Amino acid sequence: MPAGARVAALRGTAGAxxxxxxxxxxxxxxxxxxxxxxLYAANAGWPVRQFVPNPLFYGVLLNLFSVTANGLPRLSAAxxxxxxxxxxxxxxxxxxLVRRVPQAWIRRAVMLLSLAGGLTTLVRxxxxxxxxxxxxxxxxxxxxxxxxxxxxSR
Numbered sequence: 001m002p003a004g005a006r007v008a009a010l011r012g013t014a015g016a017x018x019x020x021x022x023x024x025x026x027x028x029x030x031x032x033x034x035x036x037x038x039l040y041a042a043n044a045g046w047p048v049r050q051f052v053p054n055p056l057f058y059g060v061l062l063n064l065f066s067v068t069a070n071g072l073p074r075l076s077a078a079x080x081x082x083x084x085x086x087x088x089x090x091x092x093x094x095x096x097l098v099r100r101v102p103q104a105w106i107r108r109a110v111m112l113l114s115l116a117g118g119l120t121t122l123v124r125x126x127x128x129x130x131x132x133x134x135x136x137x138x139x140x141x142x143x144x145x146x147x148x149x150x151x152x153s154r
Contacts, residue, residue, distance in 0.1 A: 006043050015040055020058075027062060030121045034059075035114035048098055048106050 010018060019040035027033030037058060041051045075083070098106065 006045070010040065011044050015044065023058075024062070027066075030125065032117055032121045033062060035118045038110050038114040042107060042111060048103050051110075052094070052098075 007015075009015070019036045023033040023036035026036060034055065037055045041054070046054070
């Protein structure tokens with residue numbers, strides 16, 4: 001963490017299990033599994049070079065499970081190309097910035113982005129509740145305990 005308390009009980013194996021479980025739950029519930037991993041890494045004091053490959057590997061595994069359960073997203077060719085271009089540009093920018101920007105700034109940016117993502121999800125969820133929307137299982141997607149959620153209005 002850039003500044004603030006660290007929780008010793010949330011380091012090591014116990015911390016990894018708590019962070020992984022929280023991340024998995026948050027990803028399944030709202031599609032935002034990253035903040036729990038960012039907080040774990042900050043609490044453990046990981047340097048940026050150690051932080052980056054770990055959530056990357058975790059994200060690949062998590063998304064493989066999601067694609068296995070739900071199939072590939074139905075995107076247009078333009079959307080897939082835009083996604084690939086954004087991924088490549090972000091990787092190149094990250095590689096450039098990690099050598100030039102102090103780790104404390106990077107860590108602070110990761111925490112702020114995690115906070116922004118979490119707050120955005122919370123606000124959108126509250127807005128959906130206020131608008132009377134709810135999640136419901138889509139027909140035909142309940143096999144093996146896996147389901148695809150769809151948004152419906154009351």
